[in-house]
Amino acid sequence: MKTIEILVIGGGPAGLCAAISAASLGAKVLIVERDEIPGGQLVKQTHKFFGSEKQYAGDRGIHIGQMLVENAQNDPNIEIWHASTVLSIYEDGVVTVEHEEKHTKVKPEKIIVATGAAENFLGFPGNDMPGVYGAGAVQTLMNVAGVMPAKRVLMIGAGNIGLIVAYQLKQAGVEVAAVIRRSPVIDGYLVHASKIQRAAIPILTRHTILHAYGDGKVEGAVIVKVGEDKKPIPGQEIDIKCDAICLAVGLSPLTELCWQAGCKMAYISELSGHVPIVDDNLETTVKGIYCAGDVSGVEEASSAMVEGRLAGVSAALSLGYGKGAAIGLQKEAQKELRQLRDGPMGNHIRKGLAKMEHNRL
Amino acid sequence: MLDFERGEKIFFSFNGQEIEAYPTETIAAALHAAGVSKLGESPELHRPRGLFCAIGNCSSCFMVVDGKPNMRVCVINVKPGMCVEEQKGKGELNY
Ligand SMILES: Cc1cc2nc3c(=O)[nH]c(=O)nc-3n(C[C@H](O)[C@H](O)[C@H](O)COP(=O)(O)OP(=O)(O)OC[C@H]3O[C@@H](n4cnc5c(N)ncnc54)[C@H](O)[C@@H]3O)c2cc1C
Numbered sequence: 001m002k003t004i005e006i007l008v009i010g011g012g013p014a015g016l017c018a019a020i021s022a023a024s025l026g027a028k029v030l031i032v033e034r035d036e037i038p039g040g041q042l043v044k045q046t047h048k049f050f051g052s053e054k055q056y057a058g059d060r061g062i063h064i065g066q067m068l069v070e071n072a073q074n075d076p077n078i079e080i081w082h083a084s085t086v087l088s089i090y091e092d093g094v095v096t097v098e099h100e101e102k103h104t105k106v107k108p109e110k111i112i113v114a115t116g117a118a119e120n121f122l123g124f125p126g127n128d129m130p131g132v133y134g135a136g137a138v139q140t141l142m143n144v145a146g147v148m149p150a151k152r153v154l155m156i157g158a159g160n161i162g163l164i165v166a167y168q169l170k171q172a173g174v175e176v177a178a179v180i181r182r183s184p185v186i187d188g189y190l191v192h193a194s195k196i197q198r199a200a201i202p203i204l205t206r207h208t209i210l211h212a213y214g215d216g217k218v219e220g221a222v223i224v225k226v227g228e229d230k231k232p233i234p235g236q237e238i239d240i241k242c243d244a245i246c247l248a249v250g251l252s253p254l255t256e257l258c259w260q261a262g263c264k265m266a267y268i269s270e271l272s273g274h275v276p277i278v279d280d281n282l283e284t285t286v287k288g289i290y291c292a293g294d295v296s297g298v299e300e301a302s303s304a305m306v307e308g309r310l311a312g313v314s315a316a317l318s319l320g321y322g323k324g325a326a327i328g329l330q331k332e333a334q335k336e337l338r339q340l341r342d343g344p345m346g347n348h349i350r351k352g353l354a355k356m357e358h359n360r361l
Numbered sequence: 362m363l364d365f366e367r368g369e370k371i372f373f374s375f376n377g378q379e380i381e382a383y384p385t386e387t388i389a390a391a392l393h394a395a396g397v398s399k400l401g402e403s404p405e406l407h408r409p410r411g412l413f414c415a416i417g418n419c420s421s422c423f424m425v426v427d428g429k430p431n432m433r434v435c436v437i438n439v440k441p442g443m444c445v446e447e448q449k450g451k452g453e454l455n456y
Contacts, residue, residue, distance in 0.1 A: 034417045035436045036387065041416075083436065085417070118418045130398040130411025137415035137435070145390030146367070216409050217398050254418070 004030040004079075006315050007095060007108035009086045009257060012040020013301050014293025015114035016068040017308030021329070022112075022315055023077035025322035029312075030106065031078060032097055034085040037144075038072070039065035040116055041294075042301055044139040045164075061301060062143065068305075086115075089261040093288070110288050110315040113258055114308060117251035117272065117294035122156065125211040131218025135165045135248035142172055150244030154221050155179040158203055162248030163192035169246075170199045177240050180207040180223055182230060189345075210237065212245055221245055251298045258295070261286050266359040270352030271297030277359050281314035281330060282307060290315055297356075299349055306336045373443040388434035388445055389415065389422055400424050400434065401448035424448050428455065 006022050008015045011033030019029045037043065045061025072078050084099040095106045119134035121127065133141075133149065135157070141149045153174055155166045158181035166176045179196060184205050186193050196203060210222045210232065225236035252273040259265060263276040264285040275296050276284045283290050292311035293304035310333035317326040341349050367383035374380065375392060382391035389412045392400065399409045400422050413421040417436035426432040427444050430452020434445070 036438050116416075118416065119414055121413075128403070128408055128410065130400070130409050133412065134414050134419075137412055140415040140435075141390055141393055141412075145386050145394070147386075147390050147394045149393065217411065 001094070001105040001107050002030075003107045004028060005108065005319055006030070006110045006112060006312075007032065007106055008112045008114060008312075009095075010040065010114035010116055010293070010295075011035070011038030011069075011072075011080065011082070012114060012116045012293060012304065013042045013065065013068060014116070014295075014304040014308035014311075015040070015112065016072050017305045018112045018114055018290075018292050018312035018315070019078050019308075020068070020071055020075065021309040021312035022321075023075045023312075025313065025316040025326060027077065027316040027319055027321050029078045030108070031072065031080045032084050032086050032099070032106075033080065033082050036083050038069050038080060038082060041136060042068075044136065044143045045301075064301070064305075086257060089257050089289075091262070109319060110290065111261075112290045112292060112308075112311045112315055113261075113276075113284075113295055114291070114293045114304075114311075115254040115257060115295045117253050117298045119247065120250045120252055122209070122247055122249050124209050126213055126218070126221075129212060129214055129218050130216070131214065131243055132212060132245045132247065135161045135246050138244070138246050139165055139168065142168060142174075148172060148174060150174060150242070152177055152242045153244045153246050154209075154223070154240050154242045155246045155248060156209055157181060157248030157250070158186045158188055158193070158205070159248060159250070160188040160192055162246075163188040163196055165246060165248060166201055167192065167195050167199060170201060176201045177242050178202045178204050178207075178223075180204045180209070182206065182208045182226055207238075208232065209245070218243055218245055251294065253295045253298060255295060258284065258289075258291065261289055263289060263291075264359070266356070268297070268352045268355045268359075270348040270355065271299075273298075275356070277356060279360065280334060282311040283314060288318070297349065297352055300340075303337060303340050303349075306333050306340065309333050310337070371439065371441040373439050373441065373445060375445045376447055382439045384438060384440070386439055387415075388424070388426065388432075388437050388439050388443070391439045392434070392445075399447070402450070404450045407449070423452070425452065430454070 005028045008031045042061045042065035087096045220241045224232040258276040290311040292307040313329045401410045415435045425446040
């Protein structure tokens with residue numbers, strides 16, 4: 001059995017920042033990441049970021065991701081197991097990992113869960129055919145592997161992810177038949193929506209998908225206009241020829257390990273699903289288990305990075321590292337999080353966090 | 362825009378057919394580049410299955426790799442000489 005001071009589960013922006021900050025205070029950290037390359041969702045994002053300079057706004061996600069990966073790799077206090085998946089957290093604190101094709105046990109003193117989120121699926125006939133992708137998958141094929149996923153794509157969802165991925169597809173030379181969305185409003189940022197409009201990609205609000213068709217793989221889809229009641233209007237169907245359908249209909253936190261560890265959970269729609277209840281320093285109701293990033297509420301890379309830093313400092317402090325500096329660092333991170341969530345775009349997150357606070361009692 | 366450092370070309374086999382790839386690619390990406398989008402079949406109704414999440418989470422991309430079933434090919438890189446097959450059914454362990 002391997003022993004370690006802090007185990008970080010997931011090597012996305014939250015996990016990497018958690019590891020780097022804990023290691024900088026002197027703690028020994030192991031990051032376990034199931035992908036071949038760490039970086040999480042960040043390494044596929046080629047667009048420029050929002051937020052303040054401290055969270056690298058203006059940089060492209062891919063560069064921020066690479067920088068964090070390099071910092072973690074070069075840190076003597078950090079060990080990274082890639083292509084390794086955490087399978088379970090047991091009551092006695094033992095964590096099991098699939099590592100180098102073996103079932104391996106790890107006994108950490110503290111755990112930081114930073115498993116991120118997974119893309120939501122959508123129910124419609126034909127949704128299981130090859131050619132129906134999550135938006136993140138299309139981004140991975142295109143931006144990480146440099147492989148064109150399709151020739152003509154139908155994008156479902158006009159949030160930031162739907163808009164950004166549609167634009168990147170267009171830039172890569174893939175035709176985007178349309179971006180459709182069931183509700184009457186586009187909920188992504190205006191800059192992204194106007195890029196789409198300038199690229200002459202139609203955004204069809206009040207439209208939903210009825211079914212996908214094809215012989216063994218996607219060859220098209222039938223979409224339909226919906227009324228005020230969100231129900232399809234008969235006779236308003238449109239047949240769209242496409243060889244891929246891309247779903248950008250939100251993400252759900254990957255909380256299986258939190259459930260299993262016995263963390264108190266609550267359903268908070270503003271945070272995108274069931275989330276672990278955490279305190280101001282991101283510790284869950286199970287002592288010694290912390291959460292950071294999308295796993296405790298789907299948000300953005302900028303806040304995931306700051307949350308990671310906060311969880312890392314808190315876990316290190318609880319082990320006795322960084323006395324003196326740590327409390328100041330916690331306060332600073334908490335302040336940055338408040339700033340990031342300020343303003344109208346942070347409305348729903350603030351509402352979600354208020355519910356979280358209520359659940360702590 | 363983006364530069365891809367792909368490294369040396371390698372070969373692996375898919376259903377007995379030789380396919381070229383780069384060692385920096387996942388099996389799923391290499392198959393897509395070769396125009397293969399069907400990775401397996403659903404166990405009960407034998408419906409074709411393809412890539413969905415690309416983060417090792419959803420189980421849609423299970424394939425048989427070097428004789429081992431249920432491998433998540435979206436998070437496994439190709440290696441020279443690797444033997445990749447479509448998975449039909451739940452897969453059996455042959456240990
Ligand atoms: C298309 C798209 C565009 C986006 N654009 C922006 C933007 O412009 N600005 C912005 O701020 N944010 C953006 N985001 C959001 C941002 O990417 C995420 O909020 C951020 O990546 C969350 O970080 P994380 O570390 O919590 O999770 P992730 O990045 O999802 O990382 C989680 C990691 O954990 C690993 N993992 C999961 N389970 C296990 C396990 N059991 N064992 C081992 N490893 C595991 C995963 O493989 C993954 O690497 C975008 C997201 C997407 C999908």
